[in-house]
Amino acid sequence: MAAKKTPATGMRSGQLAEAAGVSPDTLRHYERAGLLPAPRRLGNGYRVYAPDTLLTVRLIQRALAIGFTLAEIGVFLKERRSGSPPCKRVHALAAQRLADTERRIDSLTRFRDEFREILQQWSERLAGNPEGSAARLLESLTSHPQLTTIDFHEHRFIHKRSSKRRPL
Numbered sequence: 193m194a195a196k197k198t199p200a201t202g203m204r205s206g207q208l209a210e211a212a213g214v215s216p217d218t219l220r221h222y223e224r225a226g227l228l229p230a231p232r233r234l235g236n237g238y239r240v241y242a243p244d245t246l247l248t249v250r251l252i253q254r255a256l257a258i259g260f261t262l263a264e265i266g267v268f269l270k271e272r273r274s275g276s277p278p279c280k281r282v283h284a285l286a287a288q289r290l291a292d293t294e295r296r297i298d299s300l301t302r303f304r305d306e307f308r309e310i311l312q313q314w315s316e317r318l319a320g321n322p323e324g325s326a327a328r329l330l331e332s333l334t335s336h337p338q339l340t341t342i343d344f345h346e347h348r349f350i351h352k353r354s355s356k357r358r359p360l
Contacts, residue, residue: 212249259289
């Protein structure tokens with residue numbers, strides 16, 4: 193669906209939000225954070241964003257999806273607006289994020305393998321355990337100290353939300 197434009201000058205916040213697959217609150221947040229320039233205001237107070245704002249919002253969303261923070265994106269956009277392309281810094285930070293992602297994948301792969309082994313041991317314990325008696329599965333975890341080295345708080349998972357709004 194093509195976004196409706198207000199007369200020759202851009203889109204209102206609801207229209208832009210719908211076209212970009214974000215909420216109007218997200219646009220206001222980006223505006224407060226300096227990621228989007230302040231939009232023009234109509235006489236009734238409605239925001240009207242410049243036509244190129246849709247591309248900027250999509251850029252922000254894609255940059256977030258690959259792991260940049262809003263603060264980092266803000267710095268990059270500010271540098272671009274001041275005429276200083278941040279391309280080398282963007283590339284270097286993206287390469288760092290990829291290396292971090294590969295380390296996390298390696299860590300999770302080791303964890304998955306250990307977890308599979310634990311589940312196999314638990315299956316064997318349960319199979320040989322009389323019905324109704326404790327198999328002491330959780331206590332068996334103390335013999336797997338490597339599990340304590342996995343930091344799940346370090347692993348960020350991005351859940352993509354649908355851009356379609358649900359009726360209230």
